[in-house]
Amino acid sequence: MPELPDVELYRRRLELGALSRPIARVEVADPRSLQHLTPADLAVRLAGARLAATRRHGKHLFAALSGGGWLTFHFGMNGVLQCLDGGEAVPRYLKVRVVFEDGGTVVFADKRVLGRVGLTADVDAFVREAGLGPDALDDGFEAAALAAALARRRVAVKAVLMDQAVTAGIGNIYADEILFQARLHPLTVAATLDLGAARELHGAMRRALGEAIACGAGSEQYLERLPAYCLLPQRHRGGHCPRCTARLGTFKLGGRTGYACARCQPRGD
Numbered sequence: 001m002p003e004l005p006d007v008e009l010y011r012r013r014l015e016l017g018a019l020s021r022p023i024a025r026v027e028v029a030d031p032r033s034l035q036h037l038t039p040a041d042l043a044v045r046l047a048g049a050r051l052a053a054t055r056r057h058g059k060h061l062f063a064a065l066s067g068g069g070w071l072t073f074h075f076g077m078n079g080v081l082q083c084l085d086g087g088e089a090v091p092r093y094l095k096v097r098v099v100f101e102d103g104g105t106v107v108f109a110d111k112r113v114l115g116r117v118g119l120t121a122d123v124d125a126f127v128r129e130a131g132l133g134p135d136a137l138d139d140g141f142e143a144a145a146l147a148a149a150l151a152r153r154r155v156a157v158k159a160v161l162m163d164q165a166v167t168a169g170i171g172n173i174y175a176d177e178i179l180f181q182a183r184l185h186p187l188t189v190a191a192t193l194d195l196g197a198a199r200e201l202h203g204a205m206r207r208a209l210g211e212a213i214a215c216g217a218g219s220e221q222y223l224e225r226l227p228a229y230c231l232l233p234q235r236h237r238g239g240h241c242p243r244c245t246a247r248l249g250t251f252k253l254g255g256r257t258g259y260a261c262a263r264c265q266p267r268g269d
């Protein structure tokens, strides 16, 4: 599932490859991928406009339209955003394609149709209405705020990290990575963590997400590029702890499978 690092890389693709080019038309292959919007509505708003700027909040991506308003993208479980300038294969499960006058395109593909493309007048209002907390990489989201959120909750620390109302952007995969780097067992009760542990967790959150972006999250050589101490390359059945080489354990939380090292991430609660 695309999480903060993946969506940040999609944002950079748009920023580098799609701004300022006049849009000729938009093609909607599957109207189910549109959020409260008809293909005709989208066509009217996009034709002749340009993408003027990009923003990201958590797992949501926004592109400003030169005529006002913003295009919104959420990627669900399998959504992908690409800028194609001709010659490249069109991805499978293509749902929405923005075609520029010069022939280049932005394509949104989504195998399971859980992602959405939409329009909003105001990104801040969108974020508020979606109930999203501060972005996990927002400098204003300090360790004290994370500590306060943890102290209030008698649930697994992993569930708090993944709660988009606490902080936006972290899903199942990066929650495991962050908790591994912080040496905390994901099922530790959040409220039992002291301020020192919360600070450690906050630092690991910043580090793990920053590294994932720097190493090109989701790209072909991504796993090889990650530092050797990262959990992610071993996060599969039969994987081993990169720190102590023990076999990783699995656990379920909210129906999703997680990975942790019982030796390096003992439960302290």
Ligand SMILES: [Zn+2]
Pocket: 241, 242, 243, 244, 245, 246, 261, 262, 263, 264, 265
């Ligand atoms: Zn270990």
